Amino acid sequence: MDLSKISEFRQKNELNFNVESIPDEEKSTIFSKCMILLKNQDVENVADALTCFLILSRDPEYHKQLAENDVLSILIREAGLLPNSPERPHDSIVIALKCLSNVLFKNASAIQCLRLNHCLDTLLERCESQVKSPTDLRILQFDIKLLFLCSALESASRLEILTSHFESEFFTDFLQWSLKADYTAQPQIFNITIDMLKFIFNLCYAKRERDYDQNLYEPTFRILTTNIRDMIVKPVTPMDRKMELVSHLVNFLTSVPLSCFTELLFPPSNLDESLAKVDLHSDSNVTLALAVLVDFLEYQLDQNDMAPARAPQLLSPILTVIATASKANRTIRKYFRMIILPPLGSDVKRLPESGSTLRNRLCNRLTAKLHNDDGTAEATALLIFILCKEKVDRAVKYSGFGNFVGFLSRHGLLARSSGSSDGDDGTYSPESSDSETEEYRVLKDQVNPVTGRVEPPRQDPMEGLSEEQKEYEAIQLVNKIDKLQR
Numbered sequence: 001m002d003l004s005k006i007s008e009f010r011q012k013n014e015l016n017f018n019v020e021s022i023p024d025e026e027k028s029t030i031f032s033k034c035m036i037l038l039k040n041q042d043v044e045n046v047a048d049a050l051t052c053f054l055i056l057s058r059d060p061e062y063h064k065q066l067a068e069n070d071v072l073s074i075l076i077r078e079a080g081l082l083p084n085s086p087e088r089p090h091d092s093i094v095i096a097l098k099c100l101s102n103v104l105f106k107n108a109s110a111i112q113c114l115r116l117n118h119c120l121d122t123l124l125e126r127c128e129s130q131v132k133s134p135t136d137l138r139i140l141q142f143d144i145k146l147l148f149l150c151s152a153l154e155s156a157s158r159l160e161i162l163t164s165h166f167e168s169e170f171f172t173d174f175l176q177w178s179l180k181a182d183y184t185a186q187p188q189i190f191n192i193t194i195d196m197l198k199f200i201f202n203l204c205y206a207k208r209e210r211d212y213d214q215n216l217y218e219p220t221f222r223i224l225t226t227n228i229r230d231m232i233v234k235p236v237t238p239m240d241r242k243m244e245l246v247s248h249l250v251n252f253l254t255s256v257p258l259s260c261f262t263e264l265l266f267p268p269s270n271l272d273e274s275l276a277k278v279d280l281h282s283d284s285n286v287t288l289a290l291a292v293l294v295d296f297l298e299y300q301l302d303q304n305d306m307a308p309a310r311a312p313q314l315l316s317p318i319l320t321v322i323a324t325a326s327k328a329n330r331t332i333r334k335y336f337r338m339i340i341l342p343p344l345g346s347d348v349k350r351l352p353e354s355g356s357t358l359r360n361r362l363c364n365r366l367t368a369k370l371h372n373d374d375g376t377a378e379a380t381a382l383l384i385f386i387l388c389k390e391k392v393d394r395a396v397k398y399s400g401f402g403n404f405v406g407f408l409s410r411h412g413l414l415a416r417s418s419g420s421s422d423g424d425d426g427t428y429s430p431e432s433s434d435s436e437t438e439e440y441r442v443l444k445d446q447v448n449p450v451t452g453r454v455e456p457p458r459q460d461p462m463e464g465l466s467e468e469q470k471e472y473e474a475i476q477l478v479n480k481i482d483k484l485q486r
Contacts, residue, residue, distance in 0.1 A: 003045050006033055010051045019059045031056060031065065038074045041086070050078060050095040057102035066099070067107035072114075075100050080126070081119040090136045097142035101149060108153040115150070115157055123147050124161070128170045131177045137188050144195045151202035158206035166203055167220050171196075175227035183236055190241065197248035200224075204255030221256045225263040228252055232264075232289040239299075246296045253321045261328040264289050281335035290335050293322060294358070301361050311376045315365070319379040323386050327427060337387040341398050352400045352452040359398065363452075366403040381407035389428040400452025 009030045013019065019027070034049040042049075053075070056062040065071065077085050079096035088096075104110055114120060123143050130140040150157040174196055183190040207216065228249050236242040253261075266286050280286050300314045307314070322340075326333035340358045347355065353364040365380040381404060388394035392413055396404050408414045462470055 003033075003037070003048070006030060006037065006045065006048050006052055010048050010055070013055045014051060016055065017058055019055060020061075022059075024061075027056060027059065027062070031062070035071070035074075038078070043086075043088075046078060047089070047092045047095060050075075050092060050099060054095055054099045054102065057099055057106075060106075063103070063106040066103045067110040069113060072100075072103070072110055075103070076114065076117060076119060081114070081122045082117065083122070090139060094136075094138045094142060097139070097146060101142065101145055104146070104149050104153065111150050111154040111157055114146075115154075115160065120147070120150060120157060120161060121164070124165055124168075124170060128168075128173065131170070131174050137186075137192065141188060141192045141195070144192060144199060148195050148199040148202065151199055151206075155206070155209065158202055159210065162203045162206045166217055171200060171220075172223050172227060175224070175231060179227070179230055179234060183241070190236075190245070194244065194248055197245075197252060201248070201251050201255070204252065208255060215257050215259070218257050218259060222260045222263055225253070225256050225260040229264050229266070229289045232292045243296060243299050246292060247317075250293070250296065250317045250321050253325075254317050258324065258328040261325040261332060264325060265329070265331060279334075280331045281338060286331070287335045290332060293318065294336070294339050297322065298358065301358075311374045315376045316379050319376065319383050323379070323383040326383070326386050330428070333387060333389075333428075341384070341387050344397070348453055350453055352398065352403060363399045363403055366399060366406070378407065378410070396449060397452070401450045403452065 009026070013022065016022075030052050034052045037045055037049045053066065053071075057066055066075075075096050076082060078088060078092055079085075079100060080088055080093050100114075104114075123146060127140060127143050127147070130136075130143070134140065147161070151161060178189060178193045178196070181189040181193075183193075232246060232249055234245075236245055253264075265280070266288055268280065268283060268286055284291070297318050300318055304311050304314045322336055326336050340362065342359075347357070347359075353360060353366070355361075362380050362384065366377055366384075381399075384399055384404075385395050385407065388398065392408065405414070462473070465473070
């Protein structure tokens with residue numbers, strides 16, 4: 001068989017992403033020649049043939065053909081995903097993995113072929129081996145990408161990996177391996193880590209999808225959360241890249257059991273002193289990861305200002321994580337309240353939503369529901385409510401009744417009296433830190449509870465009117481009231 005056409009096709013089109021422009025007859029001929037070559041397992045020319053398949057996988061007309069069982073069997077074999085797969089050059093394995101990724105992305109039904117051939121187990125075992133003794137980061141990268149695609153596109157794959165492998169040490173080993181890496185010197189490891197975090201998130205989704213008990217896999221989640229905490233504080237440059245990493249770490253945290261959020265706190269440097277210390281939230285060494293989460297919240301608010309339509313993707317995960325962690329752990333709640341809702345002072349002279357502090361920016365989100373029901377207004381209000389220990393009066397004091405009334409109405413909280421114990425079911429500690437400065441106490445009686453600020457003095461509407469004019473205005477007012485009552 002003349003193999004020169006395969007080699008020429010590869011050289012001419014390897015970087016061509018507009019393959020629809022290639023004549024159909026030429027593509028059909030190349031496809032047939034590659035099938036013959038790969039079925040015969042011609043090792044010398046396998047890379048050229050696989051690359052031609054990769055080129056054809058960019059053409060919608062070939063998505064179905066490449067997803068047929070005979071082609072998939074070849075790709076699986078050449079990617080080294082079968083127990084009896086022959087030893088292949090790394091370049092060929094990478095090309096086969098790339099081709100499989102393209103095929104699965106366009107044909108999710110093809111994932112079943114991988115699952116039935118136990119390829120998911122093989123992929124995980126090879127990833128584990130690569131982490132312990134890296135030989136080719138490209139193989140690790142595309143192995144994880146393939147696992148991510150399988151777990152994202154097929155629920156059966158998610159469930160199989162969750163039940164069979166989630167409790168293994170692989171995920172912890174991977175995160176610890178990534179923690180030791182220098183992303184600047186090895187940017188490929190950064191990209192691999194992002195794909196791994198997306199893969200882990202899919203497994204967490206499988207747990208929620210099946211409505212499993214929240215505490216299922218709790219020991220595994222606890223260990224992973226500790227590693228995630230360490231990764232949150234890992235130095236990464238530039239800032240955009242750091243925030244991209246934190247974004248995926250936050251996505252993972254949306255799925256952990258409540259009991260695991262304590263792991264976000266670093267152990268105190270002096271354990272003996274910490275036993276008698278009640279203000280661990282003021283220890284910056286303990287709250288290092290929490291500080292990064294606050295930075296991330298501010299970063300996401302900045303991004304949202306530039307792209308308001310992306311609010312659900314940008315803000316909902318971090319708002320949910322801060323709120324859930326605050327409800328789960330007293331020290332975490334006290335830290336976030338100290339940063340987000342510090343004691344009020346002269347700032348009550350302006351509207352809660354006016355200004356650049358985190359409190360101002362979050363209060364500004366409370367009325368977003370009126371303009372665009374994207375769910376972030378609810379998430380923001382819930383965060384404020386939890387930071388205020390679910391006390392209506394305190395939440396209203398920080399946000400203004402007008403801003404917070406929507407949340408109160410949706411949750412049937414409008415009837416709560418100021419003297420009630422609100423919804424505190426024992427979740428929060430009975431003591432209450434002072435939320436008022438001396439400056440606030442002076443202004444407290446002047447604060448309008450509806451707007452949440454001290455209203456500027458208004459001019460007396462009767463000022464400058466004669467007694468006759470005042471009497472006339474009073475009669476007009478009585479007449480208008482009378483009309484309203486009829």
